Amino acid sequence: MPSRNDLQQYYETEAQLAPTIHQHQDWPYEISHRRFQAYMAPPHDVGGEADAPVRYEEKEEELWELNTYVTCEVLGWRGIWNAEERRRRGNNDLGLSLYYGFPYYGRWIWAAARMLVDKNHISLTELLEKVAEVRARHGKH
Amino acid sequence: MENTKATGVPARFNVGDRVRVKELPNLFYTRTQMFVRGVSGTIAERTYEDLIPEDDAWNRDSAQPEQFYIVRFRQKDLWEDYPFEGDTLQSEFPDRWLEPISD
Numbered sequence: 001m002p003s004r005n006d007l008q009q010y011y012e013t014e015a016q017l018a019p020t021i022h023q024h025q026d027w028p029y030e031i032s033h034r035r036f037q038a039y040m041a042p043p044h045d046v047g048g049e050a051d052a053p054v055r056y057e058e059k060e061e062e063l064w065e066l067n068t069y070v071t072c073e074v075l076g077w078r079g080i081w082n083a084e085e086r087r088r089r090g091n092n093d094l095g096l097s098l099y100y101g102f103p104y105y106g107r108w109i110w111a112a113a114r115m116l117v118d119k120n121h122i123s124l125t126e127l128l129e130k131v132a133e134v135r136a137r138h139g140k141h
Numbered sequence: 142m143e144n145t146k147a148t149g150v151p152a153r154f155n156v157g158d159r160v161r162v163k164e165l166p167n168l169f170y171t172r173t174q175m176f177v178r179g180v181s182g183t184i185a186e187r188t189y190e191d192l193i194p195e196d197d198a199w200n201r202d203s204a205q206p207e208q209f210y211i212v213r214f215r216q217k218d219l220w221e222d223y224p225f226e227g228d229t230l231q232s233e234f235p236d237r238w239l240e241p242i243s244d
Contacts, residue, residue, distance in 0.1 A: 040167040041175070048176040048220075085197035089170045 042092045043099035065105040072112050080121065087111050149190060152208035153236055158184045160212060160239040170198050173238050181242055182214040185231055193235040207236040 002010070031039075061069075076083030090111025091099065099107065116122045154160060164179045172194040188209045191197070196204040216228040 037167065042167060042170055045171070045174055047174050082197060082200065085172075085192075085194050086200060088194075089198035092170055 041096075043094065043096050044088065044092055061105075065103075068105040068109045068112075072108050075112060075115075080119070081115050086115065090115055149206035150208070150236055152187065152190075153241065154184050154187075154208075154210055154239060156184050156186060159242050160184060160210075161242050162212070162234065163238050163240055165238075170195060173234060174232060176219055177212075177214065177232060180214055180218055182212040182218075184210050185213040186211040188233065191235075193237065209233055209235050210239065212239070 072087055073083055075081055076087075081087065087108060091107040093114070094102065094107055094110060098110075102110065113127060117124050117127060159181060160183070161181045162173065162177045162179065165173075167175070188211060190206045190208050192201070192204055192206050211231050211233050213229050213231050216223040216230055217226065219230060
C-alpha cells in the first residue's frame, strides 16, 4: 500500500495536469463550438500554435528510447499493427496533457502497450503484474 | 507493412493544378493541419499511392489506396501577417482532402 503521503502527492500532481484553461470544468451541460473544436484538435497538429522560443538541443537517444523504437518497429513487422499511423494515432490518444507531458518515446511505448491490451495480445492485469514485477526487481515499490 | 493492393481511387490532379484543401471537422485523428483547411495551393508533386491516414490508423487494410500530392501554399495565404511575399510552404495530402478550383 502506498503511504497516505504518497497517495496525497499522487492526487495533487494529477490535479496539476488538468488542461490549463483556468476555468473550472466538470462535465458541463453545454460547451461552445469553439471550445468543442479545441477539444477535438489532434494533439500532434501543433503547427500554428503560439509558443515561446525553444532552445535547440542535440541529444543522443538513450537505451530505453532505442529499445522502444525497435519494439514498435518489430510489432509492425510482425503485423501486430502498422508502425506509423496506428502508432501515431495511439500517441494522439494520450490526450493533450499527456501528449505534451510525456517524453517523445514515452508516447510511443504507451501507445504500444495500449494497443497490445486493446487487441487482446496481453490482458491489462498481465501488464500490471509485469510492471510491478519489474519495479520490484529494481527495488522500487 | 508492404502494400500489396492493386491500384485504388483514380488520381484527379496533376502538377500545376490549383486545389483547395477541404474543410472537414476534426474527430479522433488526422494528418491534415488545421491551418491549411479551406486554403488554396498548387500541386507541386504527385508522390505515391497509399491508404489515407484516417484508414491506416484503424487498420482498414481493405480500404482503397489513394494518390498523395505535395501541395505548395503561399505563406501569405496561410498567415495574414506573414511578412515576406515570395515564401511558400509545402505539405502532403491524399486525393480526397483536395478539391479542384479554377482561377
